[in-house]
Amino acid sequence: MDAFVPFQGLNSSGGHCATCLFPTYPGLEGIDVAANQRIDFSNKWVYFLGDTSLRQMYGEFAALVHRAQLDENAGEPLHHTQHDCSRQQGRLLAYQPPPYDQTPCYLNEKTCSRHFAQTHVGTNVTVTFDWKHLMYEDYDRALFEMWKKEGGPHYVFVSPGGHDCWHEPEEYEYHSLQAGRLAQHLKTLESVIVWVDYNPTSFGAHGKPILHCLQHINSVAHAQAKELGLYMFSRQAMIVTGMQMDESGHWPMHQPDSTVEQELALLLAWLSCVTAQDT
Numbered sequence: 677m678d679a680f681v682p683f684q685g686l687n688s689s690g691g692h693c694a695t696c697l698f699p700t701y702p703g704l705e706g707i708d709v710a711a712n713q714r715i716d717f718s719n720k721w722v723y724f725l726g727d728t729s730l731r732q733m734y735g736e737f738a739a740l741v742h743r744a745q746l747d748e749n750a751g752e753p754l755h756h757t758q759h760d761c762s763r764q765q766g767r768l769l770a771y772q773p774p775p776y777d778q779t780p781c782y783l784n785e786k787t788c789s790r791h792f793a794q795t796h797v798g799t800n801v802t803v804t805f806d807w808k809h810l811m812y813e814d815y816d817r818a819l820f821e822m823w824k825k826e827g828g829p830h831y832v833f834v835s836p837g838g839h840d841c842w843h844e845p846e847e848y849e850y851h852s853l854q855a856g857r858l859a860q861h862l863k864t865l866e867s868v869i870v871w872v873d874y875n876p877t878s879f880g881a882h883g884k885p886i887l888h889c890l891q892h893i894n895s896v897a898h899a900q901a902k903e904l905g906l907y908m909f910s911r912q913a914m915i916v917t918g919m920q921m922d923e924s925g926h927w928p929m930h931q932p933d934s935t936v937e938q939e940l941a942l943l944l945a946w947l948s949c950v951t952a953q954d955t
Contacts (some may be wrong), residue, residue, distance in 0.1 A: 696901055697908040698946045712945040717798035724805045726835035729875055732930060734805040736940045741803060744796040761788035764806065766818040777843050781809055811836045811854035820861055828867050835872040841889035848889040852896040859900035870947065873897055875911040876927040887927065907950065909943050
């Protein structure tokens with residue numbers, strides 16, 4: 677088997693999207709991207725809240741909007757960069773690494789925003805990436821409460837769990853409890869919420885314990901989405917069924933850009949379909 681064959685085994689069956697969880701097990705089904713009208717993002721604020729794995733998806737979305745600009749002098753997309761970023765407002769304390777794990781995650785505590793005036797996918801589109809560290813922390817609570825008071829994004833894509841499992845994979849039950857608390861808080865927001873489950877990862881210092889932790893968190897997140905009516909986009913379902921391993925047989929933390937680009941196309945087509953059905 678060639679490494680990174682995008683979504684082998686993923687069928688294309690137009691119109692199958694009447695579910696809050698996409699795609700579903702065990703019969704993995706795709707969606708005809710061309711058959712679903714692209715969402716008009718005019719005057720919309722699109723927010724990505726996650727770590728570097730979700731930042732890949734943000735980068736693809738920002739590149740898509742950038743390429744759709746009507747200005748011929750738009751230039752090359754600022755792809756997967758931390759351009760137009762600032763320190764996170766409202767984060768009272770920077771992350772302090774514990775003695776047993778000195779990973780300097782606090783360096784990532786930034787918010788990045790770009791505004792696009794005239795594009796083929798809408799006018800006055802604002803796209804934000806906000807780095808999310810742990811499953812449910814003080815920063816999340818302060819951010820969500822600020823949105824309630826001042827007005828928040830129209831679309832929020834959230835993908836937590838990676839760093840919880842990276843730092844403390846054996847604490848997966850606690851992380852799952854926090855996932856439930858996060859889901860309950862997300863449900864109170866007026867934004868369209870899309871939980872993007874975490875892509876399986878078996879590479880790194882902890883290897884299989886990380887994978888077990890992430891799979892447990894994802895299963896809890898799937899149950900929460902069904903119970904609360906949140907949209908759930910499962911990268912895990914696509915990557916596992918498509919056997920998106922690297923040459924060493926690991927599930928990498930970051931998939932290739934070509935894979936993430938396909939994920940984004942499926943995500944937008946499915947979201948267009950389900951949001952149209954819900955209106």
